[in-house]
Amino acid sequence: MFRAAHFLVVIFSLITALVLLAGMELSSRTAAIAAPLAHKGSFVVSGEVEPLLSSFTVTPALTRSTGVGPALHWMNPETDNGVMGDGEDGGQELWSLLMVTQRLHRWNGAQYQANLWAGVGAGLLTVLPGDGTSVGNRAAWSPWAQADFETRRIYIGASTRWFQAADSERLITSARAGVALTSADYNRWQPWLMLEARTMEGLEQGVEITPLLRLLHRRVLAEAGVSTSGAVRLNLTYTY
Amino acid sequence: MTISQRFLPLLALGLASLCHGFALAGSSLYRISINGMVCSFCAQGIEKRLKAVPGTESVRIDLSKGMVEITARPGATLDATTLKKAIRDAGYDVRRIEGPSAAGSGAPATTN
Numbered sequence: 001m002f003r004a005a006h007f008l009v010v011i012f013s014l015i016t017a018l019v020l021l022a023g024m025e026l027s028s029r030t031a032a033i034a035a036p037l038a039h040k041g042s043f044v045v046s047g048e049v050e051p052l053l054s055s056f057t058v059t060p061a062l063t064r065s066t067g068v069g070p071a072l073h074w075m076n077p078e079t080d081n082g083v084m085g086d087g088e089d090g091g092q093e094l095w096s097l098l099m100v101t102q103r104l105h106r107w108n109g110a111q112y113q114a115n116l117w118a119g120v121g122a123g124l125l126t127v128l129p130g131d132g133t134s135v136g137n138r139a140a141w142s143p144w145a146q147a148d149f150e151t152r153r154i155y156i157g158a159s160t161r162w163f164q165a166a167d168s169e170r171l172i173t174s175a176r177a178g179v180a181l182t183s184a185d186y187n188r189w190q191p192w193l194m195l196e197a198r199t200m201e202g203l204e205q206g207v208e209i210t211p212l213l214r215l216l217h218r219r220v221l222a223e224a225g226v227s228t229s230g231a232v233r234l235n236l237t238y239t240y
Numbered sequence: 241m242t243i244s245q246r247f248l249p250l251l252a253l254g255l256a257s258l259c260h261g262f263a264l265a266g267s268s269l270y271r272i273s274i275n276g277m278v279c280s281f282c283a284q285g286i287e288k289r290l291k292a293v294p295g296t297e298s299v300r301i302d303l304s305k306g307m308v309e310i311t312a313r314p315g316a317t318l319d320a321t322t323l324k325k326a327i328r329d330a331g332y333d334v335r336r337i338e339g340p341s342a343a344g345s346g347a348p349a350t351t352n
Contacts (some may be wrong), residue, residue: 039330041284064331108276110306113309138329152278152303158340218284239284 004030004125021101035100036117036146040064043240048232052173052203057099071121072096073142073163075170076114079202090127095163097142098119106136117146117159125165140165155192163202174198194225204229256299267297269317270310277306277330289326293318312340 037059039045044059044067054074057206059067099121107114125140141164155178163170178194192214199207200211210233212225223235243249279281283301286308290299297317300309317340324334 005252038281039289041329042285042288064329103331106331108274111277111278111333113276113278113282150278180261184303185280186283186303190280216279216281218280221281239281 011044032099036119037061037065037067037103038239043069044237045240046235046237048233048235050227051231052078059101063108067099067101069099069101070097071099073090073165075203077202082121091127093124094126094128095140095142095165096126097123097140099142112149112151114149115147117144117148119144125163125168127168138165138168140168153180154178155194165200168202168203170200172198172200172203186218189215191215194223196225262319262337268312268317270312270323270337271334272308272323272327272337273325274306274308274311274332275335277301277303277308279303283308283329283333285330286332289330290323293322293326306335310339340348 036044036046036057038061040061040063044057044061045061046055046057049056052075055072056076057069057071063069067189073093075095077093099119100118104116104118106116121142123140123146124137125211127135127138129135142162142167144161145160145161146157148155150156151152156176158173158175160171160173163172175198176194176196178192180189182188184190186224191208194212194214196210196212197207198210208227208229208231210227210231212223212233212235214221214223219239221235221237223233225233225234242304274286277286280301283303285303287299290308290310293310295312295318296310296312297316298311300311301307302309310318310323319336323337327334328343
């Protein structure tokens with residue numbers, strides 16, 4: 001089941017990439033970014049809320065390409081029959097990690113920017129059973145990788161992230177594409193339409209497709225959308 | 241309408257232009273073309289780093305052209321190497337630096 005879902009995500013990414021690369025020739029003048037790291041000395045604070053997976057991260061940039069900061073991921077796994085809040089240990093999970101974020105390479109062009117990112121986190125997984133009593137902590141770690149490409153009008157990106165602790169394993173893989181609805185202007189909000197395909201192995205079955213409206217203005221990146229399964233997603237990122 | 245009433249707006253306009261010219265006198269302008277600056281999320285980091293460069297008075301971002309204009313404080317000269325470092329620290333690359341030129345005048349000198 002999971003292999004089939006990953007296959008669909010990969011196919012989606014390839015088709016999206018081909019369509020967008022073709023369109024780029026026409027609209028290369030005019031970017032969306034969900035960069036996990038901003039300029040040297042900055043703090044990127046990011047929160048994401050949705051029924052299965054909510055996150056809160058703070059990433060101070062120690063250098064222009066390296067950040068180290070805390071991350072909290074709250075997970076609410078589905079059971080085989082699609083009921084939330086009943087994971088492998090019969091409860092919700094809180095992954096508390098110290099993350100290292102590394103930009104491996106950035107390609108800066110006159111009309112585009114492309115990035116390769118990787119990171120790893122280490123910390124604790126706390127499983128909360130349905131009755132709210134903690135069953136204790138386990139050592140956990142989480143490697144991830146992301147690739148993205150953007151112009152002033154187009155965004156495409158893919159990422160994969162693995163969460164691992166004793167008796168718990170989650171693999172989240174996603175592909176995203178987006179188109180700006182207006183030209184990029186430093187003094188105005190720029191709306192984007194984004195489309196994400198995502199699999200969350202260990203959290204839910206199948207591929208989740210989510211159209212999102214993204215609003216971008218200087219330090220603020222906000223997103224809201226509803227997935228094909230009816231889940232509401234809200235993301236907010238602010239750079240200090 | 242008397243003659244003085246007719247000429248009053250013109251006089252005010254002339255004085256305003258003169259004052260603007262005095263304000264710009266002594267300021268120098270730098271234009272920097274930047275690779276990778278494709279969104280306001282990227283550009284705000286560049287703006288912040290450039291504003292921290294000593295001698296910078298103001299920074300203006302033109303996203304559609306991928307260009308930044310920096311006005312130096314009157315009497316100050318900005319070092320191209322320092323400007324390049326500020327932009328690299330923000331995560332971007334300098335394609336070309338033009339300047340310094342007197343603010344409001346023609347094309348500045350070029351440094352690649």
